[in-house]
Amino acid sequence: MDLHPDAVSDVIAGPNGGVRYHDTGRPGDFRSTVLLIHGTGGTTKSHFGTLFPMLAARHRVIGVDLAVPDGGVEVGDLVNDVVAVLEARAAGEPVALVGYSLGAVVAAAVAADHAPLLSSLTLVAGWMRTDSQQRLRNTVWRKLFERDQEALREYMTFTSYGSPFLASRTDAEVRALVDARELAASLPATMDLNRRIDISAEVGRIVTPTLVVGAVDDQMAPIRHSRLLFGAIDDARFAEVATGHAVTVENPAYLFKLVDDFVSAPSAVPPGTVLEPITV
Amino acid sequence: MTRTKHDDDADGVTEVDVLIVGAGFGGIGMGATLARRGRRSFVILERAAEVGGTWWYNTYPGAACDVPSHLYSFSFRLKPDWSRIFATQPEILEYLRETAREEGLLDHISFETEMRQAHWNAAESVWDVDTSAGRYRARTLVSAVGHLSEPRLPSIEGVETFEDTKFHSARWNHDADLEGKQIGIIGSGATAIQVVPELAKVASRLVVFQRSAPYITPRPDRAYTDAEKRMFARLPETMREEREGFFWANEGRYAQRRGTPSLVKAAADVALAHLRRQVDDPEIARKLTPDYTFGCKRVLKSDDYYPTFNRPNVLLETDPIARVTPRGIETASGTEHDLDALVLCTGFEATDLPIAHQIFGVGGVSLSERWSGGMQAYATMAVPEFPNLWIINGPNTGLGHNSAVYVAESQMAYIAEALDYLDESGLDELEVTEAAEETFMQMLEDTARGTVWLDGSCRSWYVDQRNGRLTTLWPDFAHSFRAVNGSFDPRPYQVDQLALP
Structure with missing residues (x-):
């Protein structure tokens, strides 16, 4: 697999058909697990081509390729796909869930109803209700x-x-x-689903330690949505990145540092904190 | 701690709190850091007559930095009017001169002063330092000579017999008239690719002797407009954005060094497309194609190196050099190149630092003896048996992808905090433990696994051939260097546990 030399790709049966995943996990690798969910129209490879190997140097990394049938899809279908991968690949071991864009919507919905599966939640350029x-x-x-x-x-x-x-x-x-x-x-x-997103009720149930990352120049999920998620989730911290929506391509290294620091110690920074920009 | 360098005692020994060796980026930055924290008792020894270090010695035509200048500058002294993205040597040197002047360092620098030997005096917990301008006694010694300061000369048969003009690129002979001459250049590294396009303009014939072809990527240089420079001055946050944009783009490139085939290939493809676009003759392009993994050696940036080989007066010689003769160079297959001048672009002593032969720690053991199996230091700065010694730009501080100034500034912050700790704890000395150093080196070795530098496809100065360890390079992100080594923690040092906060 050209995502990372250690990544094995396979398909498992989900409730709506096959779900492809990529997993660097190997026997004897006891590092914490990060699970990545890509956004609209993407794949693990196209959205996390750089972030995946950066994370894989320090964590076990799993990427899920969301399956969207032609006939349409609901957030609940995508949640079921992610939960199927979690249960098949990381049963009994809470993972750090990282969602980007529509993947952040899915990740938030997973966290709302499956808290025991997660050690932390990172929502990157996500949103709660389409405006x-x-x-x-x-x-x-x-x-x-x-x-x-x-x-x-x-x-x-x-x-x-x-x-x-x-x-x-x-x-x-x-x-x-x-x-x-x-x-x-x-x-x-997927674009049809994007018109209709409303997970406001689910977001209120999230108890997992959360990092919300908003992109300053985002025109697709403008940063006001991330600020609102920060307000909606009790145990949340907030960080900004100086990019557009394509943060995983524009500045993967900065995002890596935010994610790596957070998932390594999710509660080190108290809820309600706005993280200082990283200066150089 | 208010002693100054004027506190000469009867023996003619100057007592000083901190003695810094070298007035390049490392020494000037360390001095400025101390001065800004209110410390007055420090002296910087500089063997040259001016500040600048590398940027004073390397005056060859075309000398420039391949890190953008807004990033290759001190965070506490941003400069809105850098003339270009990649400033050339005179502007960088002027920046260091201005820094030394405006940070009030000139009174602290002893110019034209060579450090001869430094001995740890265990009885009094001080460094006794012998220099060409008298003796010093310092509580703390900071080496800031860098790892690219001593020219490395090639061990080629007959190199001393060449009768005409010959010099190393870092000791450029500006009196030599090279106009219309037949010039040979040995080397094809970071210096050579800057020198070659310049010499090709004046030489009647230029022969470039290449042992191993480097990867070269585009160098998006341009002049800043007056509008941009005033915007940077009037809105400093735009200057910070410029700097941070360069930094994080470089950090993004670090993933290419982690041995992920798709990323390494994408990066190599950019370099190889650059080569094909710029070199007309397919045979020359073939000779300029590297034979090892992208990133294993330093990746270079240039837009004018490759096109130089399209010129009729430039020859690329890849046949190995058999010997240097009084009149030129003879290659292994017997070709003789008559030369009027020989320019050695053969790099620097990076793995066996000359200053390590001049510093003697507990029991009189030299740092070079301690490092006979390869150099190493806790947090890249502190060495067991060498109390109160910190090394800037020493082992594992080179970056394959980002700014050396950022790394050095992290070390300066660490050292300044260590000095504060010494004052506050009342301790006489700080000596790091063997166990801490070993744990640190093991951590580095684990981090380096899976990087392109250790894949064995090339032989580079990043790896010490004596132990196969990555001794010059930091095998991770630049930001992780600061996270790991940027702030002082007394626990790895041999300190009385009661002294801990």
Whole structure:
């Protein structure tokens, strides 16, 4: 597997069909386990290609590739997939759950009802309830998807990355980002789900020590959503990253440091704390 | 602790609290750190007539740093008007001069002073230091000579017999007239790739003797506009963002060194595409293609090295050198290159630090003897049997991917806290335990496992050939260097448990 030399990939049967996962765990590796959940239209490889090996130097890492059938999907289906992987691969051993974007929505919903499976929860560029700014973007996305997929790839590139990130690249480099973008078959169904997210009730039940990470230049799940999650979860801390929504690509090292420090000692920083920016 | 260097006693010995060896980035930064914390009793020994260290000695044409200048500067002295992303040597040297001046360090520096020997005086818990400008007695000794200061000369047969102009790149002979000459360059490392494009402009013929081709990635250099420079001055937070952007982008590249094939390959592909795009002749491009894993040796940055080999007056010689003759170089297959000048870009003594032969600890054992199996230190700074000695830029401080100034600043903070602890605890000395050093080295060895540096595909100065250990490089993120080594903890030292807080 090209995610990491130690990662073994396989498929387990979930309640809605097969779920692919990637796991660096080996007999005799007693390090703590981090489980990563990617976001909309991504995979473990495309969203965590750099973060996964960074974490794998210090932890056992499992990545779940969310399965989205053409007929549509609900948050509960994705929760069931993640729980199936947790039970198959890490039974009896609480893991550090890390969700990014839609993966953060799924991770929060897992935490709400399966607290004993988790040692900590990290929500990166997530949200709780879709608002009208997000629905407008979703509407534009849908129209471009139906009429002009080339323009859609440009639009998705424009909204995914932070404006400082794009501005500091050459036109050719931005073009390469557009050209590299693949429209996953699962995208229309996932975007349909994104319109309807509302896990406000579930989030109120979370008791797991949580780190909420908001991205300052995020246009897809703007940082107000992360601030709201910080307000909604009792045992939560908050950190900002100076990127757009694509934090795992724009600054994986900074995110790694936040996640690694937090999962290694989730309660070291008291609930309600806003973490100081890491200065250099 | 208010003694000053003027406290000469009857024997002509100058007593001082802290003696720092070297006035480059490490020594100037250490001095500024002490001065800013209100310490007055310190002296910096500098063998040159000016500050700057590496940036004073390396004046070769094209000399520049390949870490962006906003990052390659002290966090406590950001400079809004850096002229370019990657400043050249004169501007970096001027930055260090200005720092020394404005931090009030010039009165603390003893120029043109060579440290000869330093002996630990156990009876009085001080370092007795003999220099070319008199004797010193210091409670604490800080070595800040760095690991890239002593030129390494190649052990090639006949190299001493060459009759015409010959010099090492770090001792550039600016009086030599190289215009229109046939010039040979030995080496293809970080210095050579900066020197080669410059010499190609003046030489009638330039022969580059390459033993091992480096990986070279694009160097996105440009001048800052006046608008940017004033924005940085007026809105310092934008300057910090610039600096932090460079730092974290470099940290992101660290994942390429962890031996994840997909990331290593992606990074190698960038370098190889750069090569193919810039070199016309496929045969020359083949010779410039590295034969080892990306990152195993230092990855270099240049936009003008490869195109130099498209010039008609430049030859890339990959046939091994058999011997240097009085008039040129003869290769293994018998080719003779007549040369008017020979420039040695052969690097520095990185694994056997010359200063280690001049420092003698408990029982008179030299640091080089202690390090005969390879250098090592607790927290990269402290060595058992060498109390009250701290080493800046010593073992395991090199980074394959980020700024050396960030690492050195972490060490300066540690040392300053150690000095405070010495004062507050009332202890005379701090000597780290053997067990602490061993545990630290074991931790480093565990961390280094699985990195490209130890995969055996290359021979580099990162690994000490005597023990196969990674002795010069920090095998992790730069931010973890600061987390692990950036603040003082007395527990690993041989201190009375009652003295602990």
